[in-house]
Amino acid sequence: MKQKYLARFWMAAALLIIAASSVLAGNENRQGSAGATELLIPIGARGSAMAGAVVANSYGVDAIFWNPAGLAWLEGTEVMGTYLPYIADIDVTYAAFGTNIEDLGALALSVKVVSIGDIEETNENFENGTGKIYSPTLAVIGATFAKSLTTQVNFGLTANYIREDIFNVSANGFAFDFGFTYEPRWRGVTLGLAFKNYGPDIRFSGSGFEDAVNSRPLSSSNAASELPTSINIGLAYNFVNQGLNSATFSSNFRSNNLSNDLWQGGMEYVYNERYALRAGYNYSTADEYLYGFSLGGGLVFDLGETNVSFDYSWTETEVFSDNQYFTVKASF
Numbered sequence: 259m260k261q262k263y264l265a266r267f268w269m270a271a272a273l274l275i276i277a278a279s280s281v282l283a284g285n286e287n288r289q290g291s292a293g294a295t296e297l298l299i300p301i302g303a304r305g306s307a308m309a310g311a312v313v314a315n316s317y318g319v320d321a322i323f324w325n326p327a328g329l330a331w332l333e334g335t336e337v338m339g340t341y342l343p344y345i346a347d348i349d350v351t352y353a354a355f356g357t358n359i360e361d362l363g364a365l366a367l368s369v370k371v372v373s374i375g376d377i378e379e380t381n382e383n384f385e386n387g388t389g390k391i392y393s394p395t396l397a398v399i400g401a402t403f404a405k406s407l408t409t410q411v412n413f414g415l416t417a418n419y420i421r422e423d424i425f426n427v428s429a430n431g432f433a434f435d436f437g438f439t440y441e442p443r444w445r446g447v448t449l450g451l452a453f454k455n456y457g458p459d460i461r462f463s464g465s466g467f468e469d470a471v472n473s474r475p476l477s478s479s480n481a482a483s484e485l486p487t488s489i490n491i492g493l494a495y496n497f498v499n500q501g502l503n504s505a506t507f508s509s510n511f512r513s514n515n516l517s518n519d520l521w522q523g524g525m526e527y528v529y530n531e532r533y534a535l536r537a538g539y540n541y542s543t544a545d546e547y548l549y550g551f552s553l554g555g556g557l558v559f560d561l562g563e564t565n566v567s568f569d570y571s572w573t574e575t576e577v578f579s580d581n582q583y584f585t586v587k588a589s590f
Contacts, residue, residue, distance in 0.1 A: 307554025
C-alpha cells in the first residue's frame, strides 16, 4: 500500500515539473509592462501571513485568490471580508461569498476594489492644478467553480472581469485562473498547481485620448498590455498532527511571464483548531522586490452553528509602509 502511495506522489510531482517547464522563466527586462496589475495584489490575512505559500493548502473562499481548487474543500456556506491599507495611500477592499451545493460542487462570487485616492488634475497651463479631482478605481469581479474530481484531487476555475477607470479613460478585460490540488495520502503531504491571470491583452480607450490641434479633432489609441500571468507550484507538509496541535510547512514556486520568478515559504501552527500563528518569507532575484518577511495570527469563535474567524497579518514592504491585512470570515 505504501509503495502505491509513493508511486502516485512521484507521478504527480513529475507532472507538475513538466507543466512548469512549459512556461517561460521570469523576464526581468519586461517588468512594469503588465496591465491590470491589481490582479497581483494578495488577498486575505492567512495567505499573506504565510508569504503566499498556500497554493497547496488554502481552502474555502480564502482559496479563490491563491488556488481556486481549494474552494472544493468548502463545507456549507462561507462569507469573507478583508481590508488592506496598501502602498502609497491605496486602499484594497475584498469580499467573497461561497457555498457548496451537493452533487454539483462549490460556487463563489468575489469582488476586489482598489481605490487609488483623490488626484488633482494638472496640465501644461495649470501646473498647480485645474481644480478638477479624479478618483481612479480598479475593480475585479470573479465567479468561481470548484469540485472534487476524486477523493484526492480537486479542480477549480475562476473567471474574473476587470474594470479600470482612470481619469477620462477606461479598460475592460477578462482573466482566468484554474488549478488543482492533490492529496497523495502520504505523510501529510499535499500538492497544488495553479495557473493565474490568463486572458487577452487589455487596452485603455476613451475621451482622454482625444484632443484638438489647430481646431481639428485628433484621436490616438493606446497600446495593449499583457496580463501578469503565472504558474504556481505548491507543496504543503503537515509534519505535526497530534492531539490539539497541528503544524504545517508550505512552499510555492511562481514562474511569472513579465517579472522575475518567485520562491515563497511559510509556516502555520494551529492549536485546538482555534488559535493560529503564521510566518513566511518571499524571495526574488529582482532588485528591491516589494515583499519580504511576514507574520500573522488568527482566532476562531463558535457562535452557535456559525464559526467566525478573525485574522491579521503584517508583511514587510520595501520602499513603502509595511502592509497590514485584516480579515473576517464566517462559516455556517
